[in-house]
Amino acid sequence: MSLKLEHVTYTYNPGTAYETHALKDVSLEIPQGQFVGVIGHTGSGKSTLIQHFNGLMRPTSGTVFYDEEDIWQEGYSLRRLRSHVGLVFQYPEHQLFEADVLSDVCFGPKNQGLSQEEALERARTALMQVGLKEKYYASSPFELSGGQKRRVAIAGVLAMEPDVLILDEPTAGLDPKGRDEILDQIAYLHQERKISVVLVSHSMEDIARYVERIIVMNQGEKLFDGVPKEVFSHYKELEAIGLAAPQITYIMHALKEKGLEADISAITVEEARNSILKALGRGEK
Numbered sequence: 304m305s306l307k308l309e310h311v312t313y314t315y316n317p318g319t320a321y322e323t324h325a326l327k328d329v330s331l332e333i334p335q336g337q338f339v340g341v342i343g344h345t346g347s348g349k350s351t352l353i354q355h356f357n358g359l360m361r362p363t364s365g366t367v368f369y370d371e372e373d374i375w376q377e378g379y380s381l382r383r384l385r386s387h388v389g390l391v392f393q394y395p396e397h398q399l400f401e402a403d404v405l406s407d408v409c410f411g412p413k414n415q416g417l418s419q420e421e422a423l424e425r426a427r428t429a430l431m432q433v434g435l436k437e438k439y440y441a442s443s444p445f446e447l448s449g450g451q452k453r454r455v456a457i458a459g460v461l462a463m464e465p466d467v468l469i470l471d472e473p474t475a476g477l478d479p480k481g482r483d484e485i486l487d488q489i490a491y492l493h494q495e496r497k498i499s500v501v502l503v504s505h506s507m508e509d510i511a512r513y514v515e516r517i518i519v520m521n522q523g524e525k526l527f528d529g530v531p532k533e534v535f536s537h538y539k540e541l542e543a544i545g546l547a548a549p550q551i552t553y554i555m556h557a558l559k560e561k562g563l564e565a566d567i568s569a570i571t572v573e574e575a576r577n578s579i580l581k582a583l584g585r586g587e588k
């Protein structure tokens with residue numbers, strides 16, 4: 304079940320004074336089961352890009368394929384597509400609308416044709432996965448904190464058991480512990496159920512820790528697309544477009560300049576630790 308974009312462009316307000324070319328000739332393919340990160344400066348087109356993955360936005364030109372089928376061909380069911388490709392918006396409050404949390408999370412599975420009972424079971428499992436306490440199930444989603452809303456929004460998509468999970472800045476508004484809990488759970492689902500995950504994030508640390516491939520967007524274009532080590536090796540170019548490598552990369556470069564045989568390609572704290580211990584002659588511990 305791969306997702307593929309071929310020469311996709313998207314223009315907001317074409318032909319007006321507000322015309323914005325948000326995507327310019329973007330081609331990419333995401334094979335089933337991949338964990339992909341999307342990074343880019345604000346306004347680079349990340350949200351516009353990912354809304355093409357489940358047919359929420361229609362390309363101005365170019366083609367989107369899911370499982371080799373053009374999703375904009377006549378007769379194609381976008382509804383079915385959206386039950387396979389779940390998207391959690393950048394602003395979760397846009398996605399919550401039922402009177403209580405449990406009903407909100409049931410909405411997706413019920414829409415997929417599941418019975419009330421099955422939907423409830425899916426909803427409970429999903430809410431457990433995102434770590435929302437049971438005492439909130441009957442609350443109005445609007446009374447929740449930003450972080451809790453985010454968990455409910457993610458649960459609403461997980462409850463549909465999608466093959467592809469797209470998350471637009473899922474950890475914004477969460478404290479570090481909440482952030483790790485949610486991302487660890489998503490990484491677990493990725494491993495156990497082989498779902499594809501597309502993670503849009505401003506956190507290079509999160510990206511370095513979880514993803515196996517990074518797509519860098521810049522002014523509507525795909526600038527880099529590769530494994531994290533390779534992409535972060537371009538850290539000077541990333542800085543030029545307002546991004547950075549993970550902090551640990553800078554530390555490793557600084558250590559190397561000071562004469563330690565540090566591995567400058569280390570992008571996680573774990574890798575850095577091992578490399579430093581090795582350089583100090585203490586081996587891996």
Ligand SMILES: Nc1ncnc2c1ncn2[C@@H]1O[C@H](COP(=O)(O)OP(=O)(O)OP(=O)(O)O)[C@@H](O)[C@H]1O
Pocket residue numbers: 315316323324325343344345346347348349350351352393
């Ligand atoms: N509804 C809209 N109408 C007009 N222009 C828009 C609209 N949404 C986004 N844009 C413009 O399209 C470009 C890409 O925006 P997009 O939201 O996709 O970027 P982004 O990378 O997700 O940014 P951020 O990191 O701030 O979320 C920007 O220039 C933005 O101003």
Ligand SMILES: [Mg+2]
Pocket residue numbers: 349350351393471
């Ligand atoms: Mg965005």
